Amino acid sequence: MTSTSSQALKLQGTGRAGSLGKGVLIVLAAGLILFVGLGLQSTFWLNLAAYTCGFALFALSVNIMLGGVGEVPLGQSMFFGIGAYAPAVMINNFGLPFEFGVLVGMVIAAAAATLIGGVTLRLTGAYFAIVSWGMSGVAMVTVHNIEFTGGALGLFGFSRLAVGPFDLSHPRTYFFVTSIILLLVLILLAHIRSSRFGHALESIRQSRHLAQSLGVNVFRERLKAFVLSAPIAALAGSLCLPFTQIVTPESMSVLRSVDALLAVLIGGTGLLYGPVIGSIIFTVVPQFLNFDANVKVLVFSLLIILIMMVAPGGLHQLIKAAGAALRCMSESRR
Amino acid sequence: MDLFVQTIINGLILGAGYALVAVGLTVIFGTLHIVNFAHGAFFALGAYAVLMLQNLGLNYLVAVPFAVLAVATVGYLVEITIVRRALYDRGEYGSIIITFALAQAIVAATILIMGPDPLPVRSPFGQTAISLFGFFLSAQRVFIAATSVVVLAAFAWWLKYTVRGQQILAVSQNPKGALYSGINVPLIRSLSFVLGVAAAGLAGMLLAPLISAFPTMGDANVIVAFTVVILGGLGSISGAMLGALVIGLSNAFFETYVSVSWTSALGWVLVILVLLFWPQGLMGRTQINRH
Numbered sequence: 243m244t245s246t247s248s249q250a251l252k253l254q255g256t257g258r259a260g261s262l263g264k265g266v267l268i269v270l271a272a273g274l275i276l277f278v279g280l281g282l283q284s285t286f287w288l289n290l291a292a293y294t295c296g297f298a299l300f301a302l303s304v305n306i307m308l309g310g311v312g313e314v315p316l317g318q319s320m321f322f323g324i325g326a327y328a329p330a331v332m333i334n335n336f337g338l339p340f341e342f343g344v345l346v347g348m349v350i351a352a353a354a355a356t357l358i359g360g361v362t363l364r365l366t367g368a369y370f371a372i373v374s375w376g377m378s379g380v381a382m383v384t385v386h387n388i389e390f391t392g393g394a395l396g397l398f399g400f401s402r403l404a405v406g407p408f409d410l411s412h413p414r415t416y417f418f419v420t421s422i423i424l425l426l427v428l429i430l431l432a433h434i435r436s437s438r439f440g441h442a443l444e445s446i447r448q449s450r451h452l453a454q455s456l457g458v459n460v461f462r463e464r465l466k467a468f469v470l471s472a473p474i475a476a477l478a479g480s481l482c483l484p485f486t487q488i489v490t491p492e493s494m495s496v497l498r499s500v501d502a503l504l505a506v507l508i509g510g511t512g513l514l515y516g517p518v519i520g521s522i523i524f525t526v527v528p529q530f531l532n533f534d535a536n537v538k539v540l541v542f543s544l545l546i547i548l549i550m551m552v553a554p555g556g557l558h559q560l561i562k563a564a565g566a567a568l569r570c571m572s573e574s575r576r
Numbered sequence: 577m578d579l580f581v582q583t584i585i586n587g588l589i590l591g592a593g594y595a596l597v598a599v600g601l602t603v604i605f606g607t608l609h610i611v612n613f614a615h616g617a618f619f620a621l622g623a624y625a626v627l628m629l630q631n632l633g634l635n636y637l638v639a640v641p642f643a644v645l646a647v648a649t650v651g652y653l654v655e656i657t658i659v660r661r662a663l664y665d666r667g668e669y670g671s672i673i674i675t676f677a678l679a680q681a682i683v684a685a686t687i688l689i690m691g692p693d694p695l696p697v698r699s700p701f702g703q704t705a706i707s708l709f710g711f712f713l714s715a716q717r718v719f720i721a722a723t724s725v726v727v728l729a730a731f732a733w734w735l736k737y738t739v740r741g742q743q744i745l746a747v748s749q750n751p752k753g754a755l756y757s758g759i760n761v762p763l764i765r766s767l768s769f770v771l772g773v774a775a776a777g778l779a780g781m782l783l784a785p786l787i788s789a790f791p792t793m794g795d796a797n798v799i800v801a802f803t804v805v806i807l808g809g810l811g812s813i814s815g816a817m818l819g820a821l822v823i824g825l826s827n828a829f830f831e832t833y834v835s836v837s838w839t840s841a842l843g844w845v846l847v848i849l850v851l852l853f854w855p856q857g858l859m860g861r862t863q864i865n866r867h
Binding site: 308312313314316361362365367368369371372373375376377379380383384386387497500503504507534536537539540542543544546547550551 | 611658672676680688806810845847848
């Protein structure tokens with residue numbers, strides 16, 4: 243609890259110096275994007291980097307609920323799936339362009355979140371997690387059973403995945419498009435965080451009843467956060483499509499949400515860019531380890547448990563704790 | 577009319593099986609205040625335990641009690657290493673993620689050790705069907721229902737008439753009060769967790785001859801168990817039993833008269849409706865998880 247309250251204090255303290263810091267961060271991020279995009283030569287790594295950005299978007303969406311609202315959104319994969327299915331259906335069944343499908347997916351996701359959230363966000367804790375899981379279960383059964391989503395086989399063989407003049411089948415273009423979208427979403431989220439809405443959300447997460455007693459409309463703010471998170475998840479689903487080249491009912495599976503939860507937990511729920519760092523670790527590290535898929539699940543699940551037991555706020559907590567311990571030691575030596 | 581009665585019978589038998597998983601889940605929730613998302617993994621562990629004992633040459637009926645002991649042992653180890661240290665009195669946020677991750681880890685470990693494919697479990701009842709007043713019943717399903725009813729009745733009796741059972745009820749009603757009355761609360765919590773997962777394991781063993789043992793076999797069942805438990809009210813044992821019958825009957829009727837492929841969505845729809853209009857469940861005590 244102490245770490246969260248000090249965070250809130252820091253938030254209040256950011257004035258002009260904070261916006262300057264933000265500018266520097268944005269320039270740094272843009273530099274990183276250019277460096278990675280121009281520096282990487284192999285198509286495999288460029289594609290993976292692009293996918294990582296798409297996955298990071300999904301992790302950010304999950305963290306709006308986990309770190310922002312304080313609920314475990316096991317069903318967030320449903321919005322990811324909507325985002326993956328919408329362009330796939332638009333391209334394969336109606337011959338419409340990819341961008342249009344992406345927009346349709348985001349609109350459907352936002353509308354679905356408004357409806358679902360209106361019903362489920364009055365619930366909290368395990369009740370919300372279970373119902374959210376259930377919603378994704380219902381969505382999975384639905385795409386399994388209706389015809390135009392391709393049933394169990396899913397949809398594949400898309401004619402053209404492009405955003406305007408940018409052809410996403412070129413790995414470098416794909417990376418630049420996804421990474422710039424990721425950066426824009428991060429800037430948007432940073433703005434929201436320091437807005438009135440962001441503060442209201444933080445107050446709800448820390449103490450729902452206190453926030454309510456101070457006149458915050460708890461249900462409405464939670465619903466706003468949920469409706470904000472859904473189109474971001476859908477966008478992530480769309481942007482992962484050029485990498486996966488196929489969309490199946492599995493894309494709505496709760497396991498997707500668990501992957502994103504892990505990425506969020508590794509990076510830290512309290513940091514805005516924590517989920518991005520977590521996603522990079524989550525997608526890149528296994529490439530070097532040459533793990534069997536099940537070994538990967540086993541290792542990462544045990545890692546989640548370990549993180550939750552020793553550093554529930556994210557791995558950076560450990561680094562902070564180690565730093566504090568070092569400082570203590572050096573001071574006592576003096 | 578025959579179809580109608582047959583559907584009712586199927587539903588009751590189905591419900592008796594669900595009740596075992598659901599009661600385990602609700603006992604754990606009642607005393608530990610965590611929703612055990614790893615419940616399905618213990619369900620699968622039960623099936624694999626009986627399978628391994630069978631491979632050693634034991635008869636199915638002899639293997640079942642030993643397998644229950646094996647699952648209980650694993651449950652106890654998990655309780656003292658993870659659940660006890662990480663979960664108690666820490667809000668639901670952490671417990672949801674930890675138990676979910678635990679489930680993933682157990683399933684992945686099972687795949688690595690036993691392989692991903694379904695493995696048949698033999699039972700003396702085999703695939704035989706009994707005919708009763710002109711209605712057909714699978715012998716294994718009757719065995720499941722009978723075992724489940726006997727075990728649950730014994731459990732209910734134990735809760736009501738023994739000191740330990742009363743202590744479990746006391747802890748689930750008021751952990752602090754129980755502690756002040758001299759009840760060993762950590763011990764009772766361990767006991768509840770072990771009993772709960774052992775019940776899940778037993779259900780897995782009973783169902784394995786019908787659906788074979790496979791690593792993710794617990795998923796579908798634990799989802800049904802969630803719907804049952806929420807329908808009955810989290811933490812309420814009689815609610816879980818009633819909920820199991822309601823879900824069993826409604827699933828059977830939906831399968832017979834509407835559609836098989838949409839049945840798995842039905843439970844969730846029921847849960848959402850119940851949470852909307854009856855948030856404390858059919859027999860739940862208070863509504864604490866709404867605002």
